[in-house]
Amino acid sequence: MSDGKAEAGGPLLLGVRHHGPGSARAVRAALEEARPGVVLIEGPPEADPLVALAAEEGMRPPVALLAHAVDEPGRSAFWPLAEFSPEWVAIRWALEHGVPARFIDLPATHTLAWTADGGDDGEGDPSAGDGVRIDPLGALADAAGYDDAERWWEDAVEHRGTGEGDALAPFTALEEAMTALREEYGSGGHRRDLVREAHMRLRIRAARRESADGVAVVCGAWHVPALRRTATVAADRALLKGLPKVRTDMTWVPWTHRRLSRTSGYGAGIDAPGWYGHLFAAPDRPVERWLTKVAGLLRAEDRTVSSAHVIEAVRLAQTLAAMRGRPLPGLSETTDAVRAVMCEGSDVPLALVHDQLVVGDVLGEVPATAPAVPLQRDLARLQRRLRLRPEAAQRELELDLRKETDAGRGELLHRLRLLGVGWGEPVVSRGGTGTFRETWRLRWEPELSVRVAEAGVWGTTVAAAATARAEADAIAARGLADVTGLAEHCLLAGLSEALPTVMRVLADRAALATDVGHLARALPALVRSLRYGDVRGTDTAALAGVAAGLAERVFVGLPPACAALDADAAEEMRCHVDAVHGAVGLLGDASAPGHGRLRARWQSVLRTLSARDTVPGVIRGRSVRLLLDDGELAQEEAARLMGLVLSPGTPPTDAAAWIEGFVGGGSGGGLLLVHDERLLALVDAWLTGVPAEAFTDVLPLLRRTFSAYEPGVRRTLGELVRRGPGARGGGAAAVTGAPGFAPGPDTARADAVLPVLRLLLGPGGDDGAARDGLARVTG
Incomplete structure (x- = not known):
């Protein structure tokens, strides 16, 4: 068995598992013992100027090196590093001891170009490539008789102490094992490794010529046999000849434990970054300390967990480890102990432990001096000014837009959404429906740094970039509804400079649009936009004229468009009628020019729809209901119209559709029937008179109508029907003294x-x- 150095003056090859705390401790011990003059690390050489930033106060792992193509920022790759990553430990050791630290992997300029040429690099994975790659740890675990590679790694490395004088032993053992695997599998189905390893050998040779104090190389254990192998300089250069290139920028970005749990970057996703971070940081008794953390989390969730629970869980974990032949309890033993003792056999609180501790929501930080595109710097400035820090954990943010800071936060989040940076997702506010209130669900993901870099092509500030993007999207929009939605977004985001272009495109598209459905879909968003000026102080005068013109075109085209529709088209058109009705009401509230005339015109359209036999029943019924709600139709007239529709001469399916339009669709029709006994009597009399052969045809529609009512409304209707009016049928049925149906107050x-x-x-x-x-x- 060879030792860590192949020969006198040879490189010290420290083969590690990426993101392995055991490897990280062993690297630190080996470097302390060997004291090399240069530390070489697997990673992109373009990051060499960024190494010094790792020593700054504002740098807190987990972080990642981000490389992206200058001309196509969306083409990117990450190299994540946690506090317990061997590479991070090597960088920190080098900086603390004044030793140069350099990266020796294939340059990112080739890695990103390789991706563009058809390689499937996965999610920023610079080591992915062709063929099926074997899992070295899985192969070693299988050879040792383990069915779980993580459990084998814990037993072989994590639970093994690094004693004095024994610092190189784990690397020697891993090199021997990997040498056997490389002899058996070659490149393991990954031909690009041969190119990467050729570049690493060239960099190692150059470093050995420069340093008289020896060279230490920290790399994946899989590469150690290839780096140990003797190869000529000419052969290595031949492998690198003709590689594609792209112009590349690189920086540090924050990373998260949750992202470490995915296979990315070094291709070494770990299932339990929080657990590994604990193993690395715990000075002693890691199992006891871990179970104490678990107890604290469960207590914070109001679960009864005492010190006795912790003691018993420790004992159970140790017993399970002994029964399973393990040197110390691992994650599986502690998890089983937590489930049995602290969670009383339930997996529900155990899922919380896994999410919050085993994985965790730790978000790293990078110093302000790290290279960044101008847009990223402006975003960071706005985040500081608005006191809106990125966080890995999901949280909800309630905004009151009447307050200056909250209004600024809302504008920033809307602008970022327009730029494709989905930091926040708007959700329904629990506190009310006023236009002065917004609720956002926030979570910062590392990929958003890439989205910010991509958005940098639109401008150097968030406001300028969002304005340019809005103008471009307006010109490229295909549908009228897309443009009106964009106008609404511009108002939400406070992009007044983009509105002239958006409004010009909107007016042009509205003038050419002929589909009433498209016009009806576009009108509500446009009218909603008129409301935002009240709170945000935005000038919406230009929108009012366009909205009024659009509404007039809808009024003209709607009656012909509602003729001769099938059931599905009629239901869709009913939704358009509802939307236009709400929009017309908002136009009046927003003091649009001629809003009184618009209201009168719309009521005339509703009367036309309610009276035409060629209009589907669901639309006629809805038109009558809207007129009744607005006070434009007397209750006696509504009862008369219903009586006509529910007369024996009307087909039952058409009558059922009319009822669906009148009291269905979540429009509060149930309460209308509760409080108007005449309408209820008409519906009841019609329903009981539907012939048996037609009842099965109308049942699905009636079930949809009445199942949408609240349980209390359905119960009240049932009671009223059970008591029943004394006389049924006929227009405004005469009612008797049955409870609830008396002509006067009781x-x-x-x-x-x-x-x-x-x-x-x-x-x-x-x-x-x-x-x-x-x-x-x-x-």
Whole structure:
């Protein structure tokens, strides 16, 4: 068996597992013992000028080296490093001892060009490539009789101490094992490794010529046999001849433990970065310290976990390790102990432990002096000014747009979304529906650094880049709805400089559009945009004229477009009618020019739709309902129209569709039937009179109509139908004294609530005051 140095003056090859805490501890011990004059690390040489930043106060791992093509920033690759990564330990040791540290892998300029030429590098994986690559750790675990490579690695490396005078032993053993694997599998189905290793050998030769104090090389254990192998300079240069190139920039970016758990960068995704970070940082008794962390997390979630639980979990983990023939408890033993003792056999709290501790939401930091595109620097400045720090953990942010800081935060998040940087996702606000309130779900992912670099082609500041992107998107938009949505986005993002271009394109598209459906889809977003000026102080005057013109075109084209539609098209058109109705109401509230005339024109359109036999029943019913809600149709007239539709001469399916339009679709129709006994009596009489042979045809539509009601509304309707009016059928059916259907108020039933009102009004309340209060409540 060879030792760590092949011969006197030869390179010290330290084969490691990327992101392995055991390898990291062993690297530190080996470097302390060997004291090399140069430390060489597997990684892109373009990062050599960035090494010194690792010593700055603002650098906190996990971080990653990010390389991207200058002309195509979306083409990128990451080299992640955690605190427990051997490469990071080697960099820090070199900086602390004043020793040069350099990267020796294939330059990123070739790696990124290789990706563009058809290689599937995966997610920023510079070591991916052709063929099926074997898993070296999996092969060694299988040879040792293990069915789990992670468990074998823990037993062989993580649970093995590095004693004095024994610093090189783990590297010697790994080199011997990898040599056997390379003899058996060659490049392991990865031909690009041969090119990478040729470049590494050239860099090692150059470093050995420069340093008289020896050279240490920290690289994946898989590469050690190839770097040890003797090869001529000419042969290595021949492998590198003619490689494609692209112009490349490189910097440090923050990384997360969650991203380390995926196979990326060095191709060494680990399932438990939080666990590995704990093993690396724990000075002693790692199992006891880990289970204490778990107990603290569970207590924070209001679970009862005592010191006795921790002691018993430690004992169980140690017992399981002994029974399984392991030197120390590993993650599987501690997980089983936590499930049995602290979680009482439940996997629900165990999932929380896995998410928060085994993986974790640790987000690294990089110093402000790290190279960055101008857009990234402007974004960092805005984040500081608005006190909006990137975080790896998902969180919700409530914004009150009446406050200057919150308004700025909302504008920033909207601008980033327009640029394709999805840091925040808007969600429905729990606090209300006013236009002054916004709720965002935030989570910063490392890939967003790439998206920021890509967006840098649009401008050097977030505002300028978002404006340029909005103008370009408006010109390239295919549909009218896309342009109106973009106008809405510009107002949300406060991009007033982009609005003239967007509005010009919007006016041109609106003038050419002939499809009423497209116009109806575009109008609501356009009208919603008029509302944002109230809170954001945006001038929306230009939008009002376009919206009014668009509404007029919808009014003209809607009645012909609603004729002779099948069921699906009729339902879609009903949604358009609802949307236009809401938009017209907002136009009036926004004080659009001629809004009174627009309201009158729209009500005329609804009357036309409600009276035409060629219009599907679902649209006619909806038109009647909208007129009734606006007070433009008397209840007696609505009851008359319903009575006509539900008469025996109308096909049952058409009548059911009319009912769906009138009281269906989540429009509050259930409450309308609860409070208007005439309409309920009409529906009840019609439903009980539907012939048996037609009932199966109308049942699905009726089920959809009434199943949308709230449970309480359905229950009340059932009670009313069970009691029933005394007379059924006929226009405004005469009703008898059945409970709930009396022609006037039932004073006896009303008096039943007086004791409660007296209690609410206080000791001084009398029956007269209570009755007055009841009258005010009931209107």
